[in-house]
Amino acid sequence: MLEIEGLSRNFGAKQAVDNVSLRIPDGQMVGIIGRSGAGKSTLLRLINRLSEPSAGSIRFHGQEVSQLRGRKLRDWRMGCAMIFQQFNLVQRLDVLTNVLIGRLNHRRGALAHLASLFAQFTPAERAMALATLDRFDLLATALQRADTLSGGQQQRVAICRALLQQPRILLADEPIASLDPQNARVVMDALRQVNIQDGLTVLVNLHHLDTARAYCDRIVAMQSGRVMFDGRPDELTAERVAAIYGVSEAEFHGPEAERPAVIPMPAGALV
Amino acid sequence: MSGAINPGGHLLSAAEVAAWRARMPAAFGPTGEARLWRWVGIAAFLAWLGGTLWWFDVSPQRMWNGLNGLGVIVRLMIPPSPGEQWVEILQGLAESLAMAFLGTAIAATIAIPLGFLGARNVATNMLFRFSLRRLFDGMRGVDQLIWALAYVRAVGLGPLAGVLAIATADIAVLAKLYAEAIENAEKKQAEGIAAAGGSPTLVMRFGILPQVAPIMLGHALYFFESNTRSATILGVVGAGGIGLQIAERIRVRHWDEVAFIIILMVITVMAIDWLSGKLRRRLIGGR
Numbered sequence: 001m002l003e004i005e006g007l008s009r010n011f012g013a014k015q016a017v018d019n020v021s022l023r024i025p026d027g028q029m030v031g032i033i034g035r036s037g038a039g040k041s042t043l044l045r046l047i048n049r050l051s052e053p054s055a056g057s058i059r060f061h062g063q064e065v066s067q068l069r070g071r072k073l074r075d076w077r078m079g080c081a082m083i084f085q086q087f088n089l090v091q092r093l094d095v096l097t098n099v100l101i102g103r104l105n106h107r108r109g110a111l112a113h114l115a116s117l118f119a120q121f122t123p124a125e126r127a128m129a130l131a132t133l134d135r136f137d138l139l140a141t142a143l144q145r146a147d148t149l150s151g152g153q154q155q156r157v158a159i160c161r162a163l164l165q166q167p168r169i170l171l172a173d174e175p176i177a178s179l180d181p182q183n184a185r186v187v188m189d190a191l192r193q194v195n196i197q198d199g200l201t202v203l204v205n206l207h208h209l210d211t212a213r214a215y216c217d218r219i220v221a222m223q224s225g226r227v228m229f230d231g232r233p234d235e236l237t238a239e240r241v242a243a244i245y246g247v248s249e250a251e252f253h254g255p256e257a258e259r260p261a262v263i264p265m266p267a268g269a270l271v
Numbered sequence: 272m273s274g275a276i277n278p279g280g281h282l283l284s285a286a287e288v289a290a291w292r293a294r295m296p297a298a299f300g301p302t303g304e305a306r307l308w309r310w311v312g313i314a315a316f317l318a319w320l321g322g323t324l325w326w327f328d329v330s331p332q333r334m335w336n337g338l339n340g341l342g343v344i345v346r347l348m349i350p351p352s353p354g355e356q357w358v359e360i361l362q363g364l365a366e367s368l369a370m371a372f373l374g375t376a377i378a379a380t381i382a383i384p385l386g387f388l389g390a391r392n393v394a395t396n397m398l399f400r401f402s403l404r405r406l407f408d409g410m411r412g413v414d415q416l417i418w419a420l421a422y423v424r425a426v427g428l429g430p431l432a433g434v435l436a437i438a439t440a441d442i443a444v445l446a447k448l449y450a451e452a453i454e455n456a457e458k459k460q461a462e463g464i465a466a467a468g469g470s471p472t473l474v475m476r477f478g479i480l481p482q483v484a485p486i487m488l489g490h491a492l493y494f495f496e497s498n499t500r501s502a503t504i505l506g507v508v509g510a511g512g513i514g515l516q517i518a519e520r521i522r523v524r525h526w527d528e529v530a531f532i533i534i535l536m537v538i539t540v541m542a543i544d545w546l547s548g549k550l551r552r553r554l555i556g557g558r
Contacts, residue, residue, distance in 0.1 A: 096298055123288050123292060123299055124282070124283060124288050126291070126292075126298055126299050127283050127287060127288040127290075127291035127292065128282065128283055129298075130291050130294075130295060130298055131283060131287070131291065139295075142295065142298055143297055143298060
């Protein structure tokens with residue numbers, strides 16, 4: 001159980017995340033929707049502690065994580081892997097090394113740290129990375145540089161890196177906002193697969209309601225840093241969207257609605 | 272939905288690891304020949320390092336003696352003293368600064384068009400670009416000090432020789448750096464200008480120059496700072512500036528006055544560094 005209690009973050013006078021409270025059971029796939037600037041990204045970054053909260057608490061299985069420092073903080077971050085909109089792979093390193101970066105915090109001791117500095121990984125770690133790449137159909141790219149891959153491939157490499165962290169939570173910040181519809185679907189399928197097969201809790205920020213409805217067990221709608229809706233996808237009707245955002249669902253998407261939406265798929269059909 | 276937690280990225284058995292190694296050996300680090308060549312490379316480097324140390328007779332004994340000698344000089348430097356001719360020292364310092372500024376400004380200006388002409392994505396004629404680049408290489412091969420000696424003979428003793436030496440030596444280096452920056456500029460932005468009907472010159476002006484201007488400015492400011500330091504050397508050969516006064520004081524072993532001049536130079540370079548940092552942030556903006 002991930003428990004967020006009264007979480008706030010302000011940048012100057014702007015309240016990016018405003019008194020958010022959520023309880024997320026293990027293994028749930030939660031879609032967080034809202035316009036740009038609604039506080040979705042900040043919320044995920046607060047959970048990973050890339051941002052520091054101004055107020056409130058984050059607990060995971062009873063452990064308070066908003067005060068962690070040093071080694072314990074790195075362990076927490078390893079446990080809640082982050083997926084970024086721009087993939088955030090190291091472009092000049094090969095795919096295999098990018099994936100192996102997920103193992104760095106698993107290594108203990110000065111000697112292992114030294115080996116990491118020289119990019120020395122054990123055969124077991126390498127085999128683990130290859131098996132994970134194979135799972136997402138990326139084995140052929142293992143020795144290519146990351147910048148030679150398409151966006152969809154890079155995002156799947158990022159998912160592999162995240163999985164090698166052996167996390168319990170996956171935080172995906174707009175993972176498909178830079179992808180075409182076809183690649184967006186492949187990446188969303190991969191996230192759902194990880195959610196169901198590996199039992200990971202997945203928090204995913206999305207621009208499109210359709211995508212969230214198709215893939216998620218639960219939808220959280222945010223506006224101006226506050227949670228305006230929290231419930232099952234079928235409860236978030238067009239009327240509710242209009243009530244929350246004061247616009248029709250088509251208008252909610254704003255200029256980005258011009259882009260074709262992801263074709264909805266029934267959630268169960270993926271595995 | 273939750274089920275048993277079964278984290279992704281599964282640990283594999285030894286047999287599975289071996290199977291993966293057999294399937295994709297290249298993913299497990301360099302093999303056979305590559306590994307051999309790596310060791311050959313490391314051995315060659317160490318041999319070269321050891322060989323040169325032996326050749327120049329570098330021994331801990333000599334290093335230690337050298338440090339002692341340096342210690343004596345440092346003791347003679349304390350306390351630093353301006354001596355009696357401190358007005359001349361200040362004048363010399365100002366002259367060095369002015370030489371560096373003028374020389375760098377001339378070099379940076381001339382290097383801009385040369386940089387464009389030397390860039391692969393601008394000058395598409397290979398023969399022309401190749402000749403220009405080799406010309407840069409040739410000019411770079413001759414050090415500032417050699418230029419200074421030549422100009423002292425050509426235009427006589429004084430700061431003019433120094434300014435010309437700085438400018439000549441830096442034109443080629445800056446042109447090379449500018450050309451590389453231009454080659455790394457993003458094509459998309461230039462394409463936007465071309466698509467709007469811009470001529471090749473205007474594509475450079477609006478599509479490429481705004482991208483590379485911060486890099487050019489950064490290089491020019493750094494060269495200004497670096498030339499302020501090297502302008503002291505030019506003085507030693509009579510090309511103007513503070514250098515001559517340092518050389519004279521070293522000759523008569525007035526180390527305390529040398530120390531005073533060095534402190535003034537350090538302060539000057541720090542001031543330039545601070546100012547150029549401010550200027551860069553101002554002109555380049557946030558990033």
